[in-house]
Each structure stands twice: as structure tokens, then as C-alpha cells.
Amino acid sequence: MTTSAPMGMNRTGTQMSPEDTKRQIEATEQFRHDIPPGDASRITEERIKFIREHEAINEQVGSVPPPGSVKGVLKTGLDKMMGKNPELLIDKLGERLAYERTGVRLYEAFIAKVAAAPDARPELLETLRTIQQQEAEHMQLLRESIETLGADPTAMTPCAHVSGTMAQGIIQVLTDxxxxxAQCLNAMLTIELTDxxxxxLLIELARQANHPNIASSFEVPMRHEEEHLVKIKAMLRDELKVQLS
Ligand SMILES: [Fe+2]
Known part of the structure; x- marks a missing residue:
């Protein structure tokens, strides 16, 4: 694994070929009819049209399944009568469960990166294993919390689906x-900032939804995540500073 990006024959910039750039600009001016009419506002208009079409048929990214257990149905029903929205909490808990599960896998990919380096540092690998273990513990805690609400932790909720889509880019960076x-650390920084x-937010939502026990059980993962962020930020800073010096 290389440490920094090498200087090489990157041809993507216009400075690489000023003469061709000049000709390209001239051609663009000469053949203006090739340029589609309108500007970015046309794209926005089209997008608004698509959004409204999907709204009209009430098409959304999945749904939150109703709680499977009788206890859960009662609890959720009670909350509903009280004017709460238990679906929202279940959706957000499902999202976090999916994200933490992805986190475990991302750290596995990152560990392979670090282990593959010629100067693989055992203390760094140990830190990453600890973080990975904590992400796995968070996932289990979320599973238990979802079960407490009588919901199904194996269900892919809408927010879980969307967060999975968001993580695709990070997975690609880590497994490339x-x-x-430094590029991988930057990807992990995105994960930890979101975490x-x-x-x-989840602590606040659980409290507001009248689930104080769930909210207080999330204080431990919150502290872990604060530590993860500090560690990943420090690793990235160190990595880049070494390259600069
Ligand atoms: Fe984390």
C-alpha cells in the first residue's frame, strides 16, 4: 500500500494540453447548437416532477413492519394513542443497527489495509480491533432495544436501506x-462523524418517545463513538503530517 498519492501522468486537467483546451473552447463556441437549451433549473424542474409523481402514488423507500409480538403491539398501540410515532423510533433504531453492522465490516476491511502495509503497526491494529468490537456491541444493544419495543431487529427499515446506500461509497474506498x-482514514472519519x-440524536429521540431506559442505555455507545472520532481524527492527522514532513 502506498502512503501518499504519487506524482504521475494524470491527464484530467486542462493544463496538460493548453493547445487542445484552446481548440475545445473554440469548438464549443462554434457548435453552440450542440449545447442543450436551458440551464440547471431544467434539471431541478424535472426532479420536482419526478418527486411529485412518486408522491402521488405514495411510493416511499420501504416501510416499518408492525411489531410482531403481542407485547410490542400493545406497547406500540399505547404510544400511538398517546400521540407518539413509534414507527419513527423503530425506523431510526433499525438504521443505526444497519450502520453499526456495516461499521464492523468496514473496520474489517480497514484492518486488512493496515495489516497489508509493510510497516504494519500492532498497536494500531489493536486499536482498530477494539473499535470494531465496540461497534459489534452497539449492534447487539440496538437489537435488544428493538426487541424491547416488540419490533423485529432483522427487518430492513426504510432509514436502514437509505443508510446502506450512503455507505456504498465508503465500502468501495475501503475495499479498493x-x-x-490516509484515503481510508478519511472514509472512516465520515463514518465516525455520522456515528x-x-x-x-437517537438518545434525544428515545427520551422524547418516552423510552428513558433505552435512552440511558445509549450513553455508553455515545461515549465510545466520541472516542472513536478522536482516535480516527488523530490517526489521519498523524498520517498526513508524516507525509508532509
Ligand atoms: Fe464508531
């Missing part, structure tokens, strides 16, 4: 054999 340490904000 060409990416270097932090998401747990913070």
Missing part, C-alpha cells in the same frame, strides 16, 4: 486495493 492509508451525530 489501490487506496492508501457521533446519530447516537446523540
Amino acid at each position: 486495493p489501490r487506496t492508501n492509508m 457521533n451525530a446519530a447516537w446523540e
